[in-house]
Amino acid sequence: MHLKRAIFAVVLSVWAGNVVAEADAGAYLAARQAGYDTDFAAAAENYQRALAGDPTNPRLLDAAAMATLSLGRFEAALALSERFAATGGRSQGPQMVLLADAVKRGDWAAVAARATGDTGVGPLVDGLVGAWAKLGAGDVAAALAAFDALVAQDGLAAFALYHKSLALASVGDFEAAEAALADDRAAPLRMTRRAVMAQAEMLSQLDRGPEAAAQFAELFGDDLDPGLRVMQAALVAGEKLPFTHVRDARDGVAEVFFTVGAALNGEAGDDYTLIYARIAEVLRPDHVDALLLAARLLDGLGLFDLSVETYHKVPAGHPSFHAAELGRAEALRRAEKPEAAIEVLQALTRSHGDLPVVHVSLGDLLRQEEKFAEAVVAYDRALALYDAPKEDQWFIYYARAICHERLGAWDKAEPDFRKALELRPDQPQVLNYLGYSLVEKQEKLDEALAMIERAVAAQPEAGYILDSLGWALYRLGRYAEAVDPMERAAELMPVDPVVNDHLGDVLWAVGRRLEAEFHWKRALSFVDLKDASGEADPVRIRRKLEVGLDQVLSDEGAPPLKVVDDKTAN
Secondary structure, eight states: OHHHHHHHHHHHHHHHSSOOOGGGHHHHHHHHHHHHTTOHHHHHHHHHHHHHHSTTOHHHHHHHHHHHHHTTOHHHHHHHHHHHHHTTOOOHHHHHHHHHHHHHHTOHHHHHHHSSGGGSSOHHHHHHHHHHHHHHTTOHHHHHHHHHHHHTSTTTHHHHHHHHHHHHHHTTOHHHHHHHHHSGGGHHHHTSHHHHHHHHHHHHHTTOHHHHHHHHHHHHTTOOOHHHHHHHHHHHTTOOOOOOSOOSHHHHHHHHHHHHHHHHBTTBOHHHHHHHHHHHHHHOTTOHHHHHHHHHHHHHTTOHHHHHHHHTTSOTTSTTHHHHHHHHHHHHHHTTOHHHHHHHHHHHHHHSTTOHHHHHHHHHHHHHTTOHHHHHHHHHHHHHTOSSOOGGGHHHHHHHHHHHHHTTOHHHHHHHHHHHHHHSTTOHHHHHHHHHHHHHTTOSHHHHHHHHHHHHHHOTTOHHHHHHHHHHHHHTTOHHHHHHHHHHHHHHSTTOHHHHHHHHHHHHHTTOHHHHHHHHHHHHHHOOTTSOOGGGOHHHHHHHHHHOHHHHHHHTTOOOOOOOOGGGOO
16 A cells, blocks of 8 residues: 555656655645636645645745745745745746736836746736836837837737837827837727727827727727727816826736736636736736736636635726726626626616616516516616617517516517517527427417528527427427427437437327337436426326327317327337
8 A cells, every 4th residue: 555655646747747745745735726726716725735745846846836826926926936946947828927916016127027937927918018117117209119129020019019009108198109009910909999998098198089089999899898988978078087007117017917817718728828828817906908808718617706805806996997897797607696687787776777788787687587577667668768669689689588478478579579570580599599489389380380490591400490390390390390390409409308209299299109108218318307497397208208298288188189190110
């Protein structure tokens, strides 16, 4: 036994670079597993336990620092990073932390020294940070020359011009700043919301406010969020907007990490991108866009409590507060705290009740919680905020129609479904839901089938839509034609009780009775008996297995099936 444990500890030490103390092997293994699971709290705790037995192990220090930073605990991550640096190790994560610390202290010589070579983060970050360090040291000309050197490098021009523009604006040269941002090579970043707002501030300082307001209208139309709305109102009124996007070199470095993090979002792993967002947050705690990015990443990693905590850092008076609260409510919902999420959204309807998205979000959550009557009220309030119907309102009508249908108010549901189709004629979800509902009601079956066929054409690999097609054909008595789409639906949704139940009925109708019974048994095995839907009624399925579909239909007073000749049955 002792020999096995010794071998186990040596195997673990291969990754760590030197021998992990036998007493800490369990902590090390637990930390590694927590890291794979992106459970940063457990990873940080167990790496600390492992470090108690091996306090100078650079791999352990590196991993512990990154897990700790991911939790938003910068000072603790800094202490670990300093211990890592003392070992002579080189790793991007701890070097970001040490760089951020130098920026926080305003030690621009140290920042410049760190943003290079083996102690740097990478060519793009190092180049941008190095330029901002020169600005922080008071050498504007050297900073601009450093940005220009980056502009000449392949693939870096957009980032370099954006940051050069911000640097120029931060020292009051708004004309040169706007010209740099207007450069065609800056286009990839110039079209981002943050860059548009920065450019608007520059134009305002140049007494070109109407031009900025026109740009808002061109890019965003009349559907402006609160932040853009406030800026546009000021521009239209002729007010001069202060330049707030980057106030000094420290803000500039924060913007570097946010810009790169935003570019990495969706391209790199969420856990890696989170490091950039956390550094931006450390350097500029009021960088709300960095907070929102970090919170969304945490939500994507399934760390809902951390996500809620981060969203909650956005001040109530900030123009993006509503976005933070919408995100917080979603994180609470995903954390299976729907009542808390509903409370957040209800409060938001009181503070931001002029925003349709707030009422729609509340309606969606209430609908998911099957509080359909309350959801209808929320959707009503959202629609009342619009002056006229627009295409993007199709979903509100669709969602409200579902609520009416679930409440048994088909006279209200059908008009809403049809209004949704009027606004978005080929929307497959609406076509399928309305078509399927008509089939279930045995109404307008030819029209219903045509709707479902259009939905299948739009999404041929959607199992639930193929199920609707097969079921519509079955309801029309076209049993043989129903087999193929229903079997395909079962292939795509093999554990869905409704699909298997429907397939069983179709197979029974064409005489394939043993196969029908097999799929009814499958349907029964997949039904959640605590939350069984009316469409997959376990009592009815058991009855079909006992006496067959024909007898069940007869007992229900439904028309009999025209089953194929028994000779073809298996």
